[in-house]
Structure formats: structure tokens, C-alpha cells
Amino acid sequence: DADVTQTPRNRITKTGKRIMLECSQTKGHDRMYWYRQDPGLGLRLIYYSFDVKDINKGEISDGYSVSRQAQAKFSLSLESAIPNQTALYFCATSADMYEQFFGPGTRLTVL
């Protein structure tokens, strides 16, 4: 089984809808991250969490919120989806500052 899983893997939704993307990990890491990937822009950090009680904004947090339900679970929500949030979303975990382990990604399309 994969160490970092994301659900759903693909999602098509309409403008204004609320969407939740979920991430679970079995690596036992305290640190979890949410990124979005856009062509030509690389990955950009949305939110990160260093433990269950610690949530921090990344460089592009506007329009997003997160919830760290447990050490193993970190969810990303789009409160009211808009078309420019169409992207590939990745969850990642780490035990330290040197290596992050990525999930397979969720492809989100907002119409």
C-alpha cells in the first residue's frame, strides 16, 4: 500500500461549490504539506502543518483552508471553487527538512 494516499484522484466541479481533498499517510511523520502544481510554475505551497495543533499558511493560501484531523490526516478545502483553482494538487509528508514524500496527486477541474 502507498505511504501517502490522496482522495479523490480526479474531480470535476462547478464554480462556487465547496470541495474537500483528503490526504492520509502511514509514514508516521509529523509534518504535512499541501501544494498545487501548474504548468510552467512548478509546485507552490498552500498550507503546511508541523503537528496536529500547528497550521501555517504557505505562499498561496487565499481561497483555501485546511484541517489536521490527526497526525495521519490533512485535508484541504476550497470554500467556493473558482476556475483558476484548476490544478494538480499534491500532499506531502516529512520527518525533517531534508526529504518530503509525495502522494500521487489529485487533478481538480473547476468549470
Added chain:
Amino acid sequence: GNSVTQMEGPVTLSEEAFLTINCTYTATGYPSLFWYVQYPGEGLQLLLKATKADDKGSNKGFEATYRKETTSFHLEKGSVQVSDSAVYFCALSRAGNTGKLIFGQGTTLQVKP
């Protein structure tokens, strides 16, 4: 601020050719540097890293040297294979143990038989 710049892609090579993907960075302090690889349909995975100046990271025939004087971390491989076709991302982690990565825009490599 901190940033990473990679050479524009796509890069198309024949099998067994020599590969160089350029990466330069701007950062305060002494960041750690990374190359991540993304195979089609998958998430990113760490390819190699270097944590201080003059360190050489290496893995699977790839290598990169942390050059502080030129603020560079170029990725090289002596003989590429079709299976190396992927997107390669250069990244840095800022000093201070934050663990946050700053990525370059990615370079697509296509290796033809």
C-alpha cells in the same frame, strides 16, 4: 526573496546522451538543495540532495554539486535511458529547519530510443 530558476524545457535527447539540466538559486543563508523527479502520472520523489557548499549528491547515475560561488546545482547524467523520461524539479529548503521547499518550474526530459 528565495527562488529557484531552471532551464526551459522540454529537453529531448537520444538514449545514451549526456544530460545537463541547469538550476540556479537565490537564497539567504545556507539552504539545502534538492532534485526531485516526477514520472508520468505520479507524485514527486527525491532524486538527490546536498546540504552544504561543495557537497555532491548522487543517485541512479545522476549527480549534482552544490556550488555556492555560482549559486548553482546543475543536474547531470552521463548516459540517459528512455526510463529517465520525466519532469525534474530543482528545489531549496531555507535555512532554519522550516522544512518548506521552494521549487523551480520543472524541466521535462524526453529520451528517445
